[in-house]
Amino acid sequence: MKRVNLITYPEFWLDITDRIRTTVDPSTAVGSHHIKLWMQEWYGINVYVMPMNQLGEVYMLDEDYTMFALRWA
Secondary structure (H helix, E strand, C coil): CEEEEHHHCHHHHHHHHHHHHHHCCCCCCCCHHHHHHHHHHHHCCCEECCCCCCCCEEEECHHHHHHHHHHHC
16 A cells, blocks of 8 residues: 555646536535545546545555556656
């Protein structure tokens, strides 16, 4: 399991934040469970999100991280 801060991948961070802005009313709170579902739906990546993590921080299995890094690094 690898800890990944999505903010350190600027192209990805821009993509996901743009998608969130077009999907969710800006006044709506977005929970960690939303991020987990959207990562699976939009990118095909399974992530594990802990409610107390830093903004943008998720955990990925090694194979999911490899796929993510190849696309967004």
